[in-house]
Amino acid sequence: MSESADSGVLPAPESTSLEVMAHLKTGKCTTVELIRHYLKYLETIGRDLGAAVEILSDSALAAAQESDTRRASGKPLGCLEGVPFTAKMNIATREGTTDAASGMLRGFAASEDSTAVARLRAEGAILVGKSNCDEFAMGASNESSHHGVVHNPWDRDRVPGGSSGGAAALAGSFGWAFHLGSDTGGSIRQPAAFCGATGMKPTWGRVSRRGLVAFGSSLDQIGPLTRDARDAQLVLSVMEGRDPLDATSQSFNPSETSSMKRIGLVSEGLTEAIAPEIRQRTVEVVERLKKMGHEVVEVSLGTLSKANACYQVIATAEASSNLARFDGIHTGQRVQSEDLEELYSKSRRQGFGAEVRRRIMLGTFVLSSGYIDAYYGKAQQVRREIRQEMLSALDKVDSLMMPVSPFAPFRIGERVSDPLALYACDILTVTANLAGVPAVAIPCGFDSEGLPIGLQWMGKHGDDHRLLDLATSLQDQDDSWRGLPPGGSQ
Amino acid sequence: MVTDESHPGTDSGRPPIDAELVRKTARLARLEIDESEIPQMVEHMEKILDLVADLGIGSGSQSDSFSETEGESTLPVSEWREDVAATEGQPGGPRDPKVLGSNAPDWRDGAFVTPRVVGGD
Numbered sequence: 001m002s003e004s005a006d007s008g009v010l011p012a013p014e015s016t017s018l019e020v021m022a023h024l025k026t027g028k029c030t031t032v033e034l035i036r037h038y039l040k041y042l043e044t045i046g047r048d049l050g051a052a053v054e055i056l057s058d059s060a061l062a063a064a065q066e067s068d069t070r071r072a073s074g075k076p077l078g079c080l081e082g083v084p085f086t087a088k089m090n091i092a093t094r095e096g097t098t099d100a101a102s103g104m105l106r107g108f109a110a111s112e113d114s115t116a117v118a119r120l121r122a123e124g125a126i127l128v129g130k131s132n133c134d135e136f137a138m139g140a141s142n143e144s145s146h147h148g149v150v151h152n153p154w155d156r157d158r159v160p161g162g163s164s165g166g167a168a169a170l171a172g173s174f175g176w177a178f179h180l181g182s183d184t185g186g187s188i189r190q191p192a193a194f195c196g197a198t199g200m201k202p203t204w205g206r207v208s209r210r211g212l213v214a215f216g217s218s219l220d221q222i223g224p225l226t227r228d229a230r231d232a233q234l235v236l237s238v239m240e241g242r243d244p245l246d247a248t249s250q251s252f253n254p255s256e257t258s259s260m261k262r263i264g265l266v267s268e269g270l271t272e273a274i275a276p277e278i279r280q281r282t283v284e285v286v287e288r289l290k291k292m293g294h295e296v297v298e299v300s301l302g303t304l305s306k307a308n309a310c311y312q313v314i315a316t317a318e319a320s321s322n323l324a325r326f327d328g329i330h331t332g333q334r335v336q337s338e339d340l341e342e343l344y345s346k347s348r349r350q351g352f353g354a355e356v357r358r359r360i361m362l363g364t365f366v367l368s369s370g371y372i373d374a375y376y377g378k379a380q381q382v383r384r385e386i387r388q389e390m391l392s393a394l395d396k397v398d399s400l401m402m403p404v405s406p407f408a409p410f411r412i413g414e415r416v417s418d419p420l421a422l423y424a425c426d427i428l429t430v431t432a433n434l435a436g437v438p439a440v441a442i443p444c445g446f447d448s449e450g451l452p453i454g455l456q457w458m459g460k461h462g463d464d465h466r467l468l469d470l471a472t473s474l475q476d477q478d479d480s481w482r483g484l485p486p487g488g489s490q
Numbered sequence: 491m492v493t494d495e496s497h498p499g500t501d502s503g504r505p506p507i508d509a510e511l512v513r514k515t516a517r518l519a520r521l522e523i524d525e526s527e528i529p530q531m532v533e534h535m536e537k538i539l540d541l542v543a544d545l546g547i548g549s550g551s552q553s554d555s556f557s558e559t560e561g562e563s564t565l566p567v568s569e570w571r572e573d574v575a576a577t578e579g580q581p582g583g584p585r586d587p588k589v590l591g592s593n594a595p596d597w598r599d600g601a602f603v604t605p606r607v608v609g610g611d
Contacts, residue, residue, distance in 0.1 A: 244571035309544040349522035364519040
């Protein structure tokens with residue numbers, strides 16, 4: 001328990017969403033008191049970090065009041081009753097704007113909630129704000145947003161990772177809430193690892209993409225960033241399942257429900273390209289898994305070396321196609337011109353930032369006549385190899401584990417001018433997206449500079465909840481993830 | 491090597507990237523590009539395409555192309571949603587014109603008012 005607000009006693013700052021719900025149930029504070037304090041946190045720390053770009057005080061307090069009324073009158077409560085949450089700027093919400101952190105969509109107000117947000121609200125969760133991200137979710141450092149950079153709560157001179165950097169910085173610096181991000185090549189897991197949060201990329205198709213601003217449609221998934229895996233389990237169970245408004249969404253029934261006993265340690269995730277302290281930490285977690293009764297065997301994923309190249313072709317090709325709709329006429333900011341072609345090209349030049357333009361250029365090139373077979377066709381072929389190797393490995397083990405990032409959070413500005421240095425952030429995360437499998441990243445301690453280290457576990461299609469069970473059992477053994485950064489929660 | 495024989499490849503298997511290729515790609519992408527930006531774009535595209543050469547560009551057949559839904563159970567037609575228009579209040583249904591209109595530059599007599607696409611104000 002911590003400080004009091006109004007007449008109630010608020011939960012401890014590091015409390016998980018589940019703990020917050022238990023606290024509300026005891027009546028120690030009202031939902032209005034809880035939400036009011038969380039809004040204050042967003043206005044102070046959330047703004048200082050650059051993580052909270054819109055704070056929806058009026059609608060959140062109104063929803064909190066309704067929740068208190070429901071509770072007082074004994075009406076049925078949702079399974080996320082009273083829990084605050086934020087949505088990334090590329091996820092549509094009926095309040096606030098959904099600009100995907102791009103000048104192209106400046107001021108765009110969605111008229112409806114995305115399916116994921118609507119399902120969460122229907123279970124009593126309260127939308128409190130929108131979180132910063134890289135422009136159109138393209139980036140690994142949250143330095144390309146037109147709302148400005150986000151700072152890592154563990155060291156404010158460093159990046160929080162990306163593209164869901166705002167969500168991760170919020171999840172890593174304070175408890176209570178959960179945060180929706182999207183993961184196309186690691187955009188939930190890598191920032192979660194950089195900020196000491198738990199991040200889950202569900203199986204492709206498990207969570208409806210309706211209302212998600214498209215980047216790479218065959219790779220994109222909405223997922224939660226939370227304090228721990230139990231919260232991620234609950235949030236995913238509310239969001240998941242077939243949505244008639246997204247033809248690619250599916251309901252999954254896991255073939256197995258037993259715990260994941262046999263773990264494959266991906267040997268390519270322990271090469272010298274990975275920072276020594278991250279490798280060391282991975283070995284320590286392997287030992288812990290063995291003590292917990294798991295069998296850990298080394299597994300080779302030879303296609304990992306091709307995954308980043310494959311991803312750069314497929315993601316940029318899909319991005320160039322998806323972003324073609326932003327032409328300044330139907331959608332997006334317009335630069336008026338006497339000439340139609342000029343209107344398009346000037347509007348797009350002005351509306352998109354440098355990283356998005358670079359990816360559109362590359363995507364256009366790999367799809368252009370004379371190059372499409374050599375690049376896009378080849379990448380699709382390699383993608384199939386990656387998927388087949390991954391599924392073949394997952395026939396022999398329940399889960400594959402490796403680090404999330406090859407290095408610790410880097411300094412703001414350190415990599416921004418070199419696209420290859422930024423794309424190197426993705427080398428261990430893109431494989432799960434290319435294969436469409438679920439992957440969870442959890443914090444696994446700190447390096448000698450006090451920066452969080454995250455490891456990830458991948459499973460077969462549909463094994464999302466088994467993965468989260470495994471993550472929960474690890475977090476029950478070591479609660480170092482509970483700690484908040486100095487000053488982060490004040 | 492790339493499939494188009496008019497573009498001889500480099501040692502890494504990628505075609506040479508020059509200012510003209512960047513201008514052509516920018517035209518296809520409908521992106522205005524300033525002459526001063528071209529040298530850096532050439533450099534970045536070269537670097538990225540060298541990275542992409544790890545794929546073994548141009549080798550092998552394309553017959554094994556990927557489909558995201560392959561191997562997954564696809565939804566039977568009987569489970570598709572009914573092909574009926576959503577009504578007001580349902581997701582995807584007609585929406586409050588005031589809400590929709592908030593994204594338009596102007597709203598007059600029940601219609602969006604936007605600038606002319608070409609010519610005039």
